[in-house]
Amino acid sequence: MNPRQLFLQHLAQTTDFPLLIEIEKAEGVYMYGPEGKKYLDLIAGIGVSNVGHRHPKVVEATKAQLDQYMHLMVYGEYVQTPQSQLAKALVDTLPEALDNVYLVNSGSEAIEGAIKLAKRYTGRPNIISCVNAYHGSSHGALSVGGNEIFKRAYRPLLPGIGHIVYGGFTDLEKINEDTAAVIIETIQGEAGIMVACSTYFQALRKRCDETGTLLICDEIQCGFGRTGKFWAFEHFGMEPDVVCCAKGMGGGMPIGAFIAKKEVMKSFANNPLLGHITTFGGHPVSCAASLATIQILQEENLIDQVESKANLFKKLLVHPKIKSIRNKGLMMAVEFESFEVLKPIIDRAIELGVITDWFLFCDDSMRIAPPLIITEEQIQDACKIILEAINDPLSN
Template identity: 50%
Template sequence: MEKDYYKYQAQTSPYPLGMQVSRASGSYIYDTNGQAHLDFVAGVSACSLGHCHPKVVKAITQQAQQYMHVMVYGEYIQAPAVAYAKYLASLLPKTLEVTYLVNSGTEAIEGALKLARRFTGRSEILAAKNAYHGNTMGSLSLMGLEERKASFRPLIPDVGYIQFNSEEDLKYITTKTAAVILETIQGGAGFIEPNNNYLEKVRKKCTAVGALLILDEIQPGFGRTGKLFAFEHYNCVPDILVMGKGMASGLPVGAFTASQEIMATLMNPKMGHITTFGGNPVIAAAALATLKEITESQLMAQSLEKEILFKSLLVHPLIKEIRGKGLMLALLMKNDQIANELVLKAKAEGLILFWLLFENRAVRITPPLTISEREIKEGCTKILKILDALNGQTVN
C-alpha cells in the first residue's frame, strides 16, 4: 500500500507523515500496525466532534438510505440542506440569513468574492498580508505571500493587501473597494488574533465607503474558539460569512452566508454561481447533526476550559508563547527546528501534531472539541517529555 501511495497518488510534499490508517474513533486514529495515535490536529480543524461521532454517522447512514445526490444545487427542495440553512440562520445575527452550500472552503471563498464584486459593482478586493484563504485561483490570488503564488501568475487582478491589525492601513479601504476579506483569527500566519478593536474599525470603515466585509471563519468557526463563530468575540458582524472545515465533522463542505439583499444578486446573471454537489443531502445531514451537537451540548464553553488546561500544562522553556483561542492553539517554539522535531518525534510517540503554513516556529494544537481532560493530559505529557529530551540535546 505504501509503495502504491507514493507511486499512484499525487504527492504535494516530499515528506508526508505517511501514517497508514486503519480506523479512527473519538480522539484516536489507529494505524495498520494497531498503534493508537492521539489526535491533537483533528484533520486540521475539520473533525470537530472527533472521528466517526455516532450522531454524525447515524445522520449520514439514515440519509444515504433515503436519497443521495438527486440534482444540481438549488433546483430541488431537499430537506437536509433547507433544515441546515434555517437552523444556521437562527443562530446568526439577523443580517446573516441566507446560505449557499458548497463543497470546500476555497470554493466558498470563490463564491463570496464573486458575490462581493457582483453586489457592489466594484472590482477591488483587499486581503491581509500572510492570509490563507485556499488554493484555487481566486483564493490563491488573496494569499499575501508571493513565493507561494509566483508560479501561478497571472492571478485575478485588482487584489491589494493590508497588514492585519494595522489601523494605518485602513486608509486603503476606499470607495473603489468591493470587499475586504480577513480571517477572523489568522491561521497560517501563526494564529494571530485581532487586537485593539481592529475588526470593529475595519467594519466601520467598510460601512463608511460601501465596501463589503467578508470574514473567513473556515478554521475558527463551529465552536472551536468558544463561540459558534469567532467574530462573536470581537463585536463585528461581517456582510458575508465564509465557513467550512469543522462544519460537517469530517465530510467535505463549505458555505457562505449573507443577507437576503446581497444573496439575491446570485440570480444575476441567471445561474451565475452553480455547483453540482453543493448542498449534497448526505453532507448536509452530517452538517446538521454536527451543528446540533455543538450548539446543544457544553462543547463550546468547554473549549475555553480546555484552553486553560492546555496552557497550564504546556509550560516549558522551549515553548515561547501559546497563541490562539479555545481549541485553536499554536505553540510558538524557540525556533523552527524545535517545532519540526516536536511534530516528528510526537508521531513516533503516538501523538498527532502538525505545522502551520507560514509560521515555521509554530506547532498547531487543534484537537476535536470532544477531547477529554484525560486525553489532553496524556498528549501534553508526551509533548513535555519530547521537549525535555530536546532541551537535553540543547537544540538551538
Template identity: 50%
Template sequence: MKSDFYKYQAQTTPHPLAMEISHARGSYIYDVKKNAYLDFVAGVSACPLGHSHPKIINTIKEQLDKYMHVMVYGEYIQKPAVELTKLLAKNLPKPLEKTYLTNSGTEAIEGALKLAKRATGRSEIIAANKAYHGNTMGSMSVMGFEERKQAFRPLLPDVKFIEFNIESDLNKITDKTACVILETIQGGAGFIEPQNNYLKKVRERCNEVGALLILDEIQPGIGRTGKLFGFENYNCIPDILVTGKALGGGMPIGAFTASTNLMDLLMDIPKLGHITTFGGHPVIAASALATLKEITESELIPETLKKEQLFRKLLVHPLIKEVRGKGLMLAIMTDSAEITNQLILKSQDKGLILFWLLFEEKAIRITPPLTISKEEIIKGCAIIIDVLNEIHQT
C-alpha cells in the same frame, strides 16, 4: 499500500507523513500496525466531534437509505440542506440569514468574492499579508504569501494587501474597494488574534466607503473559539461569512452566508451567478446538520475555554516561547523551525499527532476535537513536555 500511495496518488509535498490508516474513533487514529495516536489536530480543525461520532455516522446511514445526489444545487428541495441552512440562520446575527452550500472552503471563498463584486460593481479586493483562504485561483489571489503564488501568476488583478492589526493601513480601503477579506483569526500566519477592536475598525471603514466585509471562519468557526463563530468574540458582524472544515463534521463542505438582499443577487443578471453540482449534497448536509445540532445543543462550546486554560497550564517549558490563539485553536511557538519539526515528528513516534501551520515555521498546531477529554489533554501535553525535554537536553 505505501508504494501505491506514492506511485498513483498525487502528492502535495516531497515528504508526506505517510501514516497508513486503519480506522479512527473518538480522539484517536489507528494505523495498520495497530498503533494508537492521540489526535491533537482533528483533520486540521475539520472533525470537531472527533472521529466516527455515532450521531454523525447514524445520520449519514439514515440519509444514504433515502437518497444521495439527485440534482444540481438549488433546483430540488432537499430536507438536509434546508434544515442546515435554517439552523445556521437561527444561530447567526442579522442580517446573516441566507446560505449557499459548497463543496469546500475555497469554493465558498470564490463565491463570496464573486458576490462582493456583483453587489458593489467594483473590482478592487483588499486582503491581508500572510492570509490563507484556499488554493483555487481566486482564493490564491487573496493569499498574502508570494512564495506560494509566484509559480501560478497571473492571478486575479486589482488585489491589494494590508497588514493584519495595523490600523494605519485601513486608509487603503477606499470607494474603489469591492470588499475586504480577512480571517477572523489569522491561521497560517500563526493563529494571530485581532487586537484593539481591529475588526470593528475594519467594519467601520468598510461602512464609510461602501465596501463589503468578508470574514473567513473556515478554521475558527463552529465552536472552536468559545463562541459558535469566531467573529462573536470581536464585536464585528461581516457582510459575508465563510465557513467550512468543522461544519461538515468530517465530511467535505463549505458555505457562505449573507443577507437575503445580497444572496439573491446570484439568482439573476446573470442567472446562475454561482453554480455547483454537488454543493448541498444531502449526505454531507445531513452530517453537517447533525454536527451543528450537537455543538449548539451541548456544552462543548463553553467547555473549549476551560480546555484552553488546561492546555495553557500544562504547556509550560523553556522551549515554549508562547501559546497563541483562543479556545481550541492554539499554536505552540518555539524559537526555531528545527525545534518545531522535531517536536511534531518525535511526538508522532510517541503516539501524539501534531502538525505544522502553513506560513509560520516556528508554530505547532493544536486543534483537537472539541470532544477531547481532560484526561486526553493531560496525556498529550505530557508527551509534548517529554519530547521538549529530550530536545532541550541534546
C-alpha cells in the same frame, strides 16, 4: 502492491516528504494504524473534526440520509430537506441580517463564491485581504492569499487585489469606493494564530460602512465552536456582511458555505441567471452530517468547555524551549525558537502517539487544534507526551 506503495505510485504528491502515516480506523480523538498503533489527534484534520472522528450522531445521520437519496441535481434547483434544514440551523446561529445560505463543497469554494458575490453586488473591481492570510488554494482563493511564497509560481493571478496588515489601523485607509470587499480571517490561522483586538475589528467595520464595502469574514478554521464561540467574530462586537465556513462544519464530511443577507445573495439570480453554479454543493449526505454537527455542538455544550480546556493546555505546556502560546480557544500555536527546533519535536511526538504539525506561514510554532470533545485526561496525556518529545535526546 501494499497501500503505501500504491499511495506513492498513483496518488499525486504535494511534498517530497509525506508523513506516510497509515490509518485504518478513527474514533473520537484517536486514530489507529494497521497494527493497532494509537495516535491522539491534536489537529483534528486541520480543524475539521471538531466533534471528533466518527461521532455516533454524525454517523447515524449520514447513514439515514444514504437510505433516502444522494445526489439529485445541481445545487439550488430541487427542494432537498437536508439542505433546507441545514440552512435554517446555520441562520439560527447568526445575526438576523445573515439569513441566506449558499452551500458548496469546501472552504476554497466558499471563498470563490464570496469574491464573486462581492464583485457582482457592488459592481466594483477590487478586493482587499491581509498580509499572511490563507484563504485556500484554488485560483481566486490563492489570489487573495497574503503570502507570496505560495503565489509566485502561479502568476498572473486575479487583478485588483490589495493587502493590508491584519490588526493594523493605518492600513484601513486603503479601503475605498473601488473596494468590493475586504476579506479577512477573523483569527489568522496559517500565520500562526494571530488575534486582532475588538477595537480593530470595529474600526474595520466602520471603514467598510463608510465606503460601501462588503466585509467578508473567513471562519473556515475558526468557526463552529473552535474559539469558544460558535463564530469567532462574536468575540469582537461586530457583524460581517458575508461569512465563509467549511472544515468543522461537516463533522468529517466535505461541505462549505458562504452566508449573506438575501438582498445580497439575490445578485446571483439574474444578469446572468445561475450566476454561481456548483454540481455537488450542498450534497444531501454532507448536509445531514453538518446538521448533526451543529446539534452536537449545541446539545453537548462543547463550545462552553473550550476555554477551560485551552487553559489546561497552557497550564501544562510549560518548558524552557516553549517561548509563548498564542490562542483563541482551542485554536493554538506553541512557539519555539525555530523550525529546526520544532520539527524533530513534532516527529518524535508522532512516534510517541500524538499528532501535531506547524503552520504554513509560521513554521516555528506547533499547531494544536484538537477535537472539541477532548477530555481533561486526554489533554494531560497529550501534554505529557509533547513534553517528553521536547526532552527526548532524539529531538535535540
